[in-house]
Amino acid sequence: MDQPNENDNNNDYGSSSNRRNRSSRSSNETWNPSSWKKAVAKQQPTYEDEAELNNAISTLNRVAPLVFAGEVRSLLEKLARVSLGQGMVLMGGDCAESFKEFHVNHVRDTFRILLQMALVMTYGSSMPVVKIGRMAGQFAKPRSQPNEVVNGVTLPSYRGDSVNAEEFDPKARRNDPQRMVDAYHQSTQTLNILRAFSTGGYADIWRLHAWNLDFVDSTEEGSRYRLLASKVDESLRFMKAIGVDTKRPEFTTVDFYTSHECLLLPYEEALTRQDSITGKWYDxxxxxxxxxxxxxxxxxxxxxxxxxxxxxxxxxISDECTPEQLIQTINIMNPTNTPGRLSIIVRMGAEKLRKNLPGLIGAVQKEGKNVVWISDPVHGNTRKTQSGYKTRDFDSVRAELAAFFDVHGEMGSHPGGVHLEMTGENVTECIGGLAEITEDSLKKRYNTACDPRLNGSQALELAFLIAERMRTRSGLPKLDE
Incomplete structure (x- = not known):
């Protein structure tokens, strides 16, 4: 596996045309960033003006990369340790980011609740937690149908702000390629904010009491967090007393990474660059x-x-994925079986997970594949209420997460982490939890542009569940004992 290089952030990524003409040193000699065009691309929007699309792609070909090779390889190393049972993953963020809801406070609050969750999970599991945000790029969403019909009017479905707008009118629902450029620029702002919070003192572990959100602070989970924070604070003071320098970077900064669904292939291709040091391609x-x-x-x-x-x-993967399909997928995505390269994100619902996941894990174990197993307990538990709101029942989310840990316990495999559609905002989009959100209260703060998200209190409740399950696996007492 490549090691991070201090010069990685100065790599000569070059323009798209230069990259296409440059001879590739990639181990995959038949692959290039545009080879996907030879295959069938699902879930791609149809653009009415090809010249307009080409102009947007040309702009993206010339922009600076959002992330760099050294950062990517650092994440790969951390995920490699998780795949070997030496860490956990916390992935979280918006279902779909929104142009109109972008604000530094929104980024800060989601980052802050992720810090809280990571602290709970780290303390509970006695393992490092890799922190990854569904942020700075999660602007596109797949749709069940290409079109939406309202009162007899048919318009293209809303596919996320990087494609069209949520309002149901012809102008807003037009698939506009310039929106990919707008998504890039907003991602740049989000990354700047995240990097500032990660390294500028906000993530200093001595601030762990200040990480609590106001609306979470008044909940039972907020009280549990304050108790845990006091324990950690006491430990830090002990370490300082015996001479440990708690002002070192590992105490005052965090490594925070970004992720999103690889959906809009023209966008992803345009932001793919070749590392001049290793010859590898990075999106x-x-x-x-x-x-x-x-x-x-x-x-x-x-x-x-x-x-x-x-x-x-x-x-x-859902319950529709067979063990044979999973092994084929792994062989394509990670042919060298590199630890940390591939994460399997499971979204099935509790009952189907208990039935199907053992066979999938067994196939991976039999073939000796290195993967990170991650639970996505939110995505597979969506329903519509009688009043027309799309929501998720927190009890179902919690049940699927518990089933994920149960199955891994039975199979002797490592439950590598969790992937959540969530926000640090005080939204009322998912029913239940200690926040006691009811179907009647959904309308109070139902702000999502796409699918319902857990709020900070509900997300923190899941972090405590994960911490307790990991402590049980390790034979440790409960957090509150």
Missing amino acids: CSAHMLWIGERTRNLDGAHLEFIKGIGNPLGVK
Whole structure:
């Protein structure tokens, strides 16, 4: 596995035309950033003006990368340790980022609740937690139908702000390629904010009491967090008393990475660069990319594209994925069986997970594949209420996460982490939890542009569940004891 190089952030990525003409030193000699065009690309918007599309892609070909090779390789190393049972992953963020809701406070609050969750999980599992945000690029969403019909009017479905707008009118629903450029620029701002918070003192562990959100602070989970924070604070003071320098970077900064679904292939191709040091290709739109359930077909364009980039990868699977399909997918996405390269993100619902996951884990174990197993307990538990709101029942989310840990306990495998659609905002989009959100209260703060998200209190509740399960696996007493 490549080691990070201090010069990685100065790599000569070059323009798109130069990259295409440059001889590739990639180990995959038949792959190039545009080879996906030979396969069928699902879930791609149709653009009415090809010249307009080409102009947007030309702009993206010339922009600076959002992330760099050294950062990507650092994440790969951390995920490699998780795949070997020496860490956990926390992935979280918006279902779909929004142009109009962008604000530094929103980024800060989601980052802050992720810091809280990571602290709880680290303390509970006695393992390092790799922190990855569904942020700075999660602007596109797959759709069940290409069009939406309202009162007899048919318009293109809303596919996320990098494609069109949520309002149901012809102008807003027009698939506009310039929106990919807008998504890039907003991602740049989000990354600047995240880097500032990660390294500028906000993430200093001595500030762990200040990480609590106001609306979380008044909940039972907020009280549990304050108690845990006091224990950690006491430990820090002891370490300082015996001479440990708690002002070192590992105490005052955090490594925070970004990820999103690899969906809009023209966008991803335009931001793919070749590292002049290693010759490898990296998709510089994010540190980690994943493929969704709707686009993971073995002969499809998304798998063709993603297999050639050097980023850590993920693939979401439901109960429709067979053990044979999973092994084939792993062989395509990680043919060298590199630890940390591939994460399997499981979204099935509790009952189907208990039935199907053992066979999938068994197949991976039999073939000796190195993967990170991650639970996505939110995605598979969506329903519509009688009043028309799309929501998720927190009890179902919690049940699927518990089932994930149960199955891994039975199989002797490592439950590598969790992937959540969540926000640090005080939204009322998912029913239940200690926040006691009811169906009647959904309308109070239902702000999502796409699917419902856990709020900070509900997300923190899951972090405590994970911590307790990991302590049980290790034979440690409960957090509150």
